[in-house]
Amino acid sequence: RKEVEQDPGPFNVPEGATVAFNCTYSNSASQSFFWYRQDCRKEPKLLMSVYSSGNEDGRFTAQLNRASQYISLLIRDSKLSDSATYLCVVNMDTGRRALTFGSGTRLQVQP
Amino acid sequence: DTAVSQTPKYLVTQMGNDKSIKCEQNLGHDTMYWYKQDSKKFLKIMFSYNNKELIINETVPNRFSPKSPDKAHLNLHINSLELGDSAVYFCASSQAGGANQPQHFGDGTRLSIL
Numbered sequence: 001r002k003e004v005e006q007d008p009g010p011f012n013v014p015e016g017a018t019v020a021f022n023c024t025y026s027n028s029a030s031q032s033f034f035w036y037r038q039d040c041r042k043e044p045k046l047l048m049s050v051y052s053s054g055n056e057d058g059r060f061t062a063q064l065n066r067a068s069q070y071i072s073l074l075i076r077d078s079k080l081s082d083s084a085t086y087l088c089v090v091n092m093d094t095g096r097r098a099l100t101f102g103s104g105t106r107l108q109v110q111p
Numbered sequence: 112d113t114a115v116s117q118t119p120k121y122l123v124t125q126m127g128n129d130k131s132i133k134c135e136q137n138l139g140h141d142t143m144y145w146y147k148q149d150s151k152k153f154l155k156i157m158f159s160y161n162n163k164e165l166i167i168n169e170t171v172p173n174r175f176s177p178k179s180p181d182k183a184h185l186n187l188h189i190n191s192l193e194l195g196d197s198a199v200y201f202c203a204s205s206q207a208g209g210a211n212q213p214q215h216f217g218d219g220t221r222l223s224i225l
Contacts, residue, residue: 042218043217043219045216046213085152087154098159
């Protein structure tokens, strides 16, 4: 089983749609969780941290389910500029401070 | 004002050569990292330094040697380059202390081995 697993997609959605991505992680002791965004041929950029109680940032909502070991990202009212690869990222070992990246879910928002 | 900068952005070289990639961050972070992103877009940690001290050294061939002259710089030297080394190499940095610190990435070095 991969340490961090995501559906690679692509998810093709029309503008204005709501889309959700899930991600599962293998280590139940994982401490911190993030969603990063990576545009084609660019570096990953932090989209948002994921908190235990769930958190929202504008059109983006992140949820964490520790019991089932998954994280989700919900994007409402999709924009063309949301087209990117969304990386689920987990810090599995606080001592090492190493992030484990999922292979990403590609989103294509179409006009 | 680039926060994490890497040079060069592109590196095309022949098999067997030795090359270096440099990274600098001006965020005042204590921890720096090297990641490799292969053709399948999978991003994997290679090394991490905290305040010039090596703290993570994943299963990476000995041909790869990181060096951190100070906490704002982390360079990567690669000896005897092989075809399989072709990838995008990302440098990143984060604040030390606490597991909830996100990482800031440089814009990558695209290494192509001929």
